[in-house]
Amino acid sequence: xxxxxxxxxxxxxxxxxxxxxxxxxxxxALRGAQVLLIDLDPQGQSATKLGxxxxxxxxxxxxxxxxxxxxxxxxxxxxxxxxxxxxxxxxGNSMTNSAQMILGVQERPVSYIRDLLKLFVRDGFDYxxxxxxxxxxxxxxxxxxxxxxxxIPTATEFASLDALxxxxxxxRALRDTKGWRGGMMGILPTFFDGTRESKNSxxxxxSEFSDKVLQPIHKATVxxxxxxxxxxxxxxxPESRSAEEYSALAKAVLKY
Amino acid sequence: xxxxxxxxxxxxxxxxxxxxLVPVKKIEAEAPSITTAKQPLDLIPxxxxxxxxxxxxxxxxxxxxxxxxxxxxxxxxxVSDLAASLNVPRDELVRAFLEYSLSDLQSNRLVIAAxxxxxxxxxxxxGEASNAYSGKKEASSxxxxxxxxxPISGRGQTSxxxxxxxxxxxxxxxxxxxxxxxxxxxxxxxxxxxxDDHDVPVGELVLFFLDHGLRDYQSGELRLSPxxxxxxxxxFLDE
Ligand SMILES: Nc1ncnc2c1ncn2[C@@H]1O[C@H](COP(=O)(O)OP(=O)(O)OP(=O)(O)O)[C@@H](O)[C@H]1O
Ligand SMILES: [Mg+2]
Numbered sequence: 001x002x003x004x005x006x007x008x009x010x011x012x013x014x015x016x017x018x019x020x021x022x023x024x025x026x027x028x029a030l031r032g033a034q035v036l037l038i039d040l041d042p043q044g045q046s047a048t049k050l051g052x053x054x055x056x057x058x059x060x061x062x063x064x065x066x067x068x069x070x071x072x073x074x075x076x077x078x079x080x081x082x083x084x085x086x087x088x089x090x091x092g093n094s095m096t097n098s099a100q101m102i103l104g105v106q107e108r109p110v111s112y113i114r115d116l117l118k119l120f121v122r123d124g125f126d127y128x129x130x131x132x133x134x135x136x137x138x139x140x141x142x143x144x145x146x147x148x149x150x151x152i153p154t155a156t157e158f159a160s161l162d163a164l165x166x167x168x169x170x171x172r173a174l175r176d177t178k179g180w181r182g183g184m185m186g187i188l189p190t191f192f193d194g195t196r197e198s199k200n201s202x203x204x205x206x207s208e209f210s211d212k213v214l215q216p217i218h219k220a221t222v223x224x225x226x227x228x229x230x231x232x233x234x235x236x237x238p239e240s241r242s243a244e245e246y247s248a249l250a251k252a253v254l255k256y
Numbered sequence: 257x258x259x260x261x262x263x264x265x266x267x268x269x270x271x272x273x274x275x276x277l278v279p280v281k282k283i284e285a286e287a288p289s290i291t292t293a294k295q296p297l298d299l300i301p302x303x304x305x306x307x308x309x310x311x312x313x314x315x316x317x318x319x320x321x322x323x324x325x326x327x328x329x330x331x332x333x334x335v336s337d338l339a340a341s342l343n344v345p346r347d348e349l350v351r352a353f354l355e356y357s358l359s360d361l362q363s364n365r366l367v368i369a370a371x372x373x374x375x376x377x378x379x380x381x382x383g384e385a386s387n388a389y390s391g392k393k394e395a396s397s398x399x400x401x402x403x404x405x406x407p408i409s410g411r412g413q414t415s416x417x418x419x420x421x422x423x424x425x426x427x428x429x430x431x432x433x434x435x436x437x438x439x440x441x442x443x444x445x446x447x448x449x450x451x452d453d454h455d456v457p458v459g460e461l462v463l464f465f466l467d468h469g470l471r472d473y474q475s476g477e478l479r480l481s482p483x484x485x486x487x488x489x490x491x492f493l494d495e
Contacts, residue, residue, distance in 0.1 A: 165262065165264075168299075171301055183301045184300055184301060184302050200259060
């Protein structure tokens with residue numbers, strides 16, 4: 001089976017991208033998949049949410065040429081064990097920003113990141129997940145282009161819907177002008193609560209995107225607590241509704 | 257006050273004219289809208305579920321799947337082991353052997369000589385004395401080789417008296433040793449046509465071809481050079 005590349009993307013900040021990346025990755029691994037999570041966000045929070053430190057892994061992943069066996073070995077040593085079966089991570093840190101500049105990412109072909117992934121072709125990964133930063137740029141674009149599936153977490157509030165439209169726009173442009181062959185798996189409503197704004201936003205989403213709206217993730221304190229504990233929801237509160245909701249997302253991913 | 261349209265930016269932009277739109281299902285319960293404005297879903301590339309794609313794949317590739325009867329287990333295992341050692345899918349190797357034998361046939365380096373056996377024809381390689389995969393090495397005559405390798409005609413045989421009880425069971429086992437491969441449809445048809453031409457069962461011909469390919473591979477006559485693309489595992493499937 002070929003590795004599915006999934007990018008979690010939304011140019012708006014704080015909508016639950018990293019929370020989704022980490023919990024989806026862990027849930028897939030718990031279901032027996034081999035998963036590699038790559039943190040392309042200079043905030044490096046994928047690692048910290050797993051109780052690990054941000055590191056220069058993403059920087060080296062992005063900037064090492066892979067032209068010699070020594071370089072390949074070097075990049076691969078940044079693939080870190082997370083202490084969880086089937087889940088590995090290439091952590092990032094603020095140097096990921098420098099990678100963008102050093103590379104002159106905009107000068108690189110749109111396939112740049114997809115090409116880098118060939119490094120892992122024989123490593124048996126079933127899923128490769130990218131967590132991305134809340135911005136638009138060459139790196140995001142190349143991560144999107146590299147992916148088979150894109151999940152867009154969207155907070156259920158008006159301001160987020162506007163950002164969603166922009167992200168959707170990017171996907172369309174990638175397909176129409178850059179020959180991208182992947183697709184949006186779905187919009188993941190997050191921070192869902194009983195408020196009118198939240199419900200209205202859900203209605204807007206559903207009437208526009210129908211079956212591409214995934215089952216929402218409710219606003220929940222347990223998800224917030226996970227971070228300070230350095231645990232995923234499946235470790236911190238496996239019986240919670242949040243755990244159930246992220247399981248449902250993982251199940252949906254398995255259908256693709 | 258009505259809610260603002262959150263997706264106005266999506267609706268305003270037009271798709272590039274020469275790119276076909278991905279067809280998407282609309283919610284059925286909804287009344288058909290008469291507005292001509294583009295809906296976001298029409299414009300955003302969406303991923304298709306695997307179940308759906310698999311069905312399509314099955315449909316497109318169903319014809320490639322083919323089962324041949326009378327391919328001895330030992331031969332099947334030899335082929336599988338060789339494929340594993342070459343790091344190629346088994347079916348690729350089977351295909352290579354069949355294509356190799358076909359080209360040898362065309363250049364007359366391989367000759368099919370079919371002999372009448374009971375009610376129908378059978379074949380064995382000219383000059384071949386034993387089949388290494390039949391499980392009985394002592395087979396010394398072509399006829400014995402045939403009996404062991406191709407007991408398929410058992411059903412049509414009326415000379416039941418000649419058959420020892422123990423052998424009947426053996427025959428059944430070998431009759432039952434079927435092999436299923438995925439092969440290009442054109443190749444499949446070509447093999448079937450040749451079998452029909454010579455009036456031999458197609459399984460028998462496939463066995464004959466596989467055996468020929470294996471022998472020539474083992475003697476160094478046939479060289480197989482796996483190309484990287486033949487690997488079963490790839491990150492980048494171009495469907
Ligand atoms: N469903 C939720 N309910 C409550 N809190 C949540 C939920 N999802 C995420 N959070 C919390 O909200 C904050 C932002 O979430 P997260 O870091 O996942 O967003 P992000 O999109 O990755 O942010 P950024 O754009 O900065 O990378 C975190 O403190 C997280 O713990
Ligand atoms: Mg984040």
